[in-house]
Amino acid sequence: MRRSNIGWLFLAPATLILFVVGFIPFLYILYVGFFDWNSNAVDPTLRWAGLQNYRNLVFDATFLNSLARTLVFAFIVVVSELLLGYVLARALMADRLWGRQFFRTIHTLPIVVAPIAVGATWRLLCVPGFGIIPYYLKLWFGIDYNISTNAYHAFGTAIVMDLWHWTPFVTLSLMAGLTALPKEPLEQAQIDGGNKLQIFWYVIVPMLKPVLLTTVFIRLMDALRSVDEVWMLTKGGPAEATRFIGLHIWINVFPKTDYGYGAAMSLLTLYVTIVLSWLLFVAMTGRKGGAQ
Amino acid sequence: MATIELDKVDKHYGAYHALRDISFDIADGEFVVLVGPSGCGKSTLLRTLAGLEDITGGTIRLGGQRVDNIAAKDRDVAMVFQNYALYPHMTVRENMAFALKLRGDTLPDRNAKVDKAAEMLRLTPYLDRYPKALSGGQRQRVAMGRAMVRSPKAFFFDEPLSNLDAALRVDMRSEIKALHQRLGATSVYVTHDQIEAMTMADRIVVLRDGKVEQIGAPLELYDRPANIFVAGFIGSPAMNKLSVKIDLKSNAARLADGSSFSLPPGTRARDGQDAIYGIRPDHWILSRGDQGAPATVELIEPTGAEILVAAQLAGQRVLCAFRERHALKAGDTIALAVDPATAHVFDKQTEQRISP
Numbered sequence: 001m002r003r004s005n006i007g008w009l010f011l012a013p014a015t016l017i018l019f020v021v022g023f024i025p026f027l028y029i030l031y032v033g034f035f036d037w038n039s040n041a042v043d044p045t046l047r048w049a050g051l052q053n054y055r056n057l058v059f060d061a062t063f064l065n066s067l068a069r070t071l072v073f074a075f076i077v078v079v080s081e082l083l084l085g086y087v088l089a090r091a092l093m094a095d096r097l098w099g100r101q102f103f104r105t106i107h108t109l110p111i112v113v114a115p116i117a118v119g120a121t122w123r124l125l126c127v128p129g130f131g132i133i134p135y136y137l138k139l140w141f142g143i144d145y146n147i148s149t150n151a152y153h154a155f156g157t158a159i160v161m162d163l164w165h166w167t168p169f170v171t172l173s174l175m176a177g178l179t180a181l182p183k184e185p186l187e188q189a190q191i192d193g194g195n196k197l198q199i200f201w202y203v204i205v206p207m208l209k210p211v212l213l214t215t216v217f218i219r220l221m222d223a224l225r226s227v228d229e230v231w232m233l234t235k236g237g238p239a240e241a242t243r244f245i246g247l248h249i250w251i252n253v254f255p256k257t258d259y260g261y262g263a264a265m266s267l268l269t270l271y272v273t274i275v276l277s278w279l280l281f282v283a284m285t286g287r288k289g290g291a292q
Numbered sequence: 293m294a295t296i297e298l299d300k301v302d303k304h305y306g307a308y309h310a311l312r313d314i315s316f317d318i319a320d321g322e323f324v325v326l327v328g329p330s331g332c333g334k335s336t337l338l339r340t341l342a343g344l345e346d347i348t349g350g351t352i353r354l355g356g357q358r359v360d361n362i363a364a365k366d367r368d369v370a371m372v373f374q375n376y377a378l379y380p381h382m383t384v385r386e387n388m389a390f391a392l393k394l395r396g397d398t399l400p401d402r403n404a405k406v407d408k409a410a411e412m413l414r415l416t417p418y419l420d421r422y423p424k425a426l427s428g429g430q431r432q433r434v435a436m437g438r439a440m441v442r443s444p445k446a447f448f449f450d451e452p453l454s455n456l457d458a459a460l461r462v463d464m465r466s467e468i469k470a471l472h473q474r475l476g477a478t479s480v481y482v483t484h485d486q487i488e489a490m491t492m493a494d495r496i497v498v499l500r501d502g503k504v505e506q507i508g509a510p511l512e513l514y515d516r517p518a519n520i521f522v523a524g525f526i527g528s529p530a531m532n533k534l535s536v537k538i539d540l541k542s543n544a545a546r547l548a549d550g551s552s553f554s555l556p557p558g559t560r561a562r563d564g565q566d567a568i569y570g571i572r573p574d575h576w577i578l579s580r581g582d583q584g585a586p587a588t589v590e591l592i593e594p595t596g597a598e599i600l601v602a603a604q605l606a607g608q609r610v611l612c613a614f615r616e617r618h619a620l621k622a623g624d625t626i627a628l629a630v631d632p633a634t635a636h637v638f639d640k641q642t643e644q645r646i647s648p
């Protein structure tokens with residue numbers, strides 16, 4: 001009895017901090033979401049709006065497009081990073097690769113660069129008429145690459161930038177997972193007559209599931225919240241081609257000071273994220289005995 | 293089922309020479325046991341047979357076909373690992389059926405084979421469990437079953453029983469033996485348990501430092517070890533090895549204190565040659581008369597079936613096992629005699645056997 005009380009005592013500071021910085025703001029956003037509140041409006045006070053914000057949201061094409069765009073973006077980058085990360089992890093673990101130690105060390109460098117700096121760097125690389133990327137694309141392939149005017153170019157560049165920044169994280173995490181795999185089942189699978197693809201699919205993937213799940217979760221959450229990098233790169237443009245949901249909310253809440261509507265958007269986005277994570281979790285742990 | 297032929301097999305790990313010039317043949321349906329001290333290359337040899345390690349020289353043939361250059365998956369052999377290596381994410385049934393699934397057997401086919409093997413191994417109640425919910429012995433049986441369902445060309449076992457307790461080990465030992473008799477599959481079995489080796493093997497291969505020391509039937513190895521190493525390795529408690537000088541005039545092996553034992557008839561020795569005179573502990577004869585070498589009893593350990601007596605004989609410690617209940621105590625002087633026919637003589641230099 002005494003023991004468990006002391007346990008709670010130790011947990012108290014963390015719980016308190018979590019409560020103050022996590023739960024209270026959440027309740028506050030929930031509260032604000034029911035009001036019409038814009039500090040630059042004629043009436044800058046909170047006016048009760050009921051569910052009006054949410055009803056507007058459901059018909060707000062800009063918001064819905066931004067949400068869909070974000071999901072597409074997140075899906076593409078997470079899947080690509082997983083594939084690319086796995087290939088890189090296997091390559092960096094292969095005995096025969098020349099300079100393996102060196103690459104292992106430097107490949108993690110992008111992770112430590114702040115997103116804002118990544119965005120700025122890529123902006124410099126891509127600026128039309130200045131960056132080297134448009135220059136060489138024109139020179140070698142004759143492509144008129146312009147992230148300020150071409151929506152596809154901007155969206156593609158945002159994806160490539162995310163791959164550059166975060167694939168090393170996936171590689172690192174998969175390398176840890178692969179290293180920790182027991183060797184014997186893999187050898188057994190060879191003896192059982194499995195070719196490389198079969199061993200990968202039937203043995204490595206299921207045994208790697210906990211690591212895969214964690215990695216996908218982390219990357220998905222990050223990708224859904226991607227703001228600063230893209231802001232530096234394109235400011236969400238051209239038009240709204242790269243205006244992901246985080247950026248969209250930020251634009252509404254800060255430059256536009258539309259707090260009530262922003263709060264409602266945040267909550268709806270949170271809801272979508274939770275459902276998505278839950279689906280993912282169910283899909284990956286659906287079979288018993290897999291992820292332990 | 294198939295024969296296995298090894299010809300001058302060599303294996304290097306970088307500069308380390310793990311297998312040296314190993315050549316022997318295994319007949320179809322034979323049960324061969326590999327023994328040797330830890331690190332001598334037993335697992336390595338087994339893994340090269342299975343295709344999990346490349347060899348750096350020589351050839352391996354399986355059923356007449358050369359396999360040292362083909363991958364493990366194409367060799368059609370089964371292996372049971374020391375820690376079973378079950379797939380943690382598959383049920384017992386899926387574990388056992390996995391190889392069948394990979395090679396494209398139909399589901400009813402797979403199930404029939406698994407059910408049959410499970411029945412044989414008394415695993416039927418566990419077919420839907422995951423490995424983590426099985427005991428060591430059950431896991432071991434799953435690993436066996438997984439090998440059985442495939443009817444492979446050969447079975448390889450790497451110390452499959454070493455994680456089990458003594459009683460279970462004895463059980464599983466006879467089960468594997470019975471299984472082998474029923475299936476008649478060519479098997480190679482690694483162990484460092486003497487009893488396992490002696491009871492299960494058709495032939496035993498003794499390895500040391502990556503080299504074959506002797507190959508032979510269990511009793512052949514016990515009765516006629518080819519060199520000092522095999523003599524000391526096979527048999528428990530180990531053979532006594534006395535340093536002696538050969539005295540051809542009196543056809544005897546002379547100890548440092550002048551006492552002597554007769555040489556086995558037909559021993560090829562030079563006069564004055566340094567030799568090792570080997571006697572198994574249970575081959576000592578306690579003589580009350582004046583024949584035999586005098587020894588001082590140091591320690592007495594009754595085990596029930598026999599009495600183990602450690603004694604000093606001409607400055608060397610020897611171990612004797614007597615079935616009779618001699619009334620002995622520490623400090624007694626006894627006379628030890630030997631029937632020369634049961635003795636083994638080895639050249640001290642070459643360590644090779646020189647008695648017939």
Ligand SMILES: Nc1ncnc2c1ncn2[C@@H]1O[C@H](COP(=O)(O)OP(=O)(O)OP(=O)(O)O)[C@@H](O)[C@H]1O
Binds near residue numbers: 329330331332334335
């Ligand atoms: N991957 C490797 N790299 C370098 N040396 C190795 C490697 N694998 C094994 N060895 C060496 O090869 C020798 C034989 O190893 P092996 O595992 O075959 O021994 P073993 O006879 O099975 O021993 P044990 O009875 O302890 O299992 C050992 O000295 C070991 O250190």
Ligand SMILES: [Mg+2]
Binds near residue numbers: 334335336
């Ligand atoms: Mg071993």
